[in-house]
Amino acid sequence: MTTSATRQAEFRVGDTLLTAPPGQPLLMGILNAGPDSFSDPGRRSLDELVRRGVSLVEQGAAIVDVGGESGRTDRPPVPVEVEIERVVPVIRRLAEEGVLVSIDTWRSPVARAALEAGARLVNDMTALCDPRLLELCAQTGASLVLCHTRAAPKSAGPRGDGADVLPDVIGLLAELRDRATAAGIAPDRLLLDPGIDVAKTPYQSVRILRQLERLHALGCALLVACSRKDFIGAICGRPPADRLGGTLAAVARAADAGAQLVRVHDVAQVRDFLAVRAALSGAAAVAPDLVLAEELRRQAPPETVASDSLPGRPPSGRR
Secondary structure: OOHHHOOOOEEEEOOEEEEOOOOOOEEEEEEEOOOOOOOOOOOOOHHHHHHHHHHHHHHOOOEEEEEOOOOOOOOOOOOHHHHHHHHHHHHHHHHHOOOOEEEEOOOHHHHHHHHHHOOOEEEEOOOOOOOHHHHHHHHHOOEEEEEOOOOOOOOOOOOOOOOOOHHHHHHHHHHHHHHHHHOOOOHHHEEEEOOOOOOOOHHHHHHHHHOHHHHHHHOOEEEEEOOOOHHHHHHHOOOHHHOHHHHHHHHHHHHHOOOOEEEEOOHHHHHHHHHHHHHHHOOOOOOOOOOOOHHHOOOOOOOOOOHHHOOOOOOOOOO
């Protein structure tokens, strides 16, 4: 792996210095506090969301990204007060549990409420549609994700034709980085996101991932949000929840390119994939005395139901 692909291995989220070993990006686990996610819709209680967030850390997530508004473009924007109501109780509880939390929002009032509740990173997917995020992060010391897009929030376009979009990705991210540093945000508190599938065609997303190494020239850590994305569905012909295999391929490409962070739904599976991949490549040591725990040697059989307890069957002795 080239030096350029690994030189920005460290970045800061709040007071935490995070280090991504070469070829082993850290994981940002996705926690949807809204009911209309494109991949795992449904309403969940506060306790369920907190348990899910803690579980993501136990599975290997370094950061939990909490969002209260789906990026789906077939839904109208959520009112600010509703978004705050959804995310703040979850973030507060997770922060109390010691979880490093990111807030997935493009609006500064939501970001401010989330940071006050304990979030340490603002994940903005709109290329600073709300420029007040810069002042907010500079004042609070929060870290910031800068994402490439030319589309307005909750808008599907522009998508463009078959042209290679990477030059525009590099140009806009450089501009956003310069605006952020001019506002007083240190470069090691910035993460750059090329915006896979964000107002882009599957072809454009693939082209970006093929050339991802070129973004290291911008001098900031890279976040790749590739989990269950449309380009995977287009290639594999699968709906969002069935895109794990394609997601792992995209994660491998991000790891090869030296990305520091990948944003994923299936944290445990991605962690295992990266662990075995690192062991096989020699990037991670494998102890000569490594053994498999006995309880993991064989799959436990499924629980069986006693015939006497089957519906419609009377208990023994009462026929």
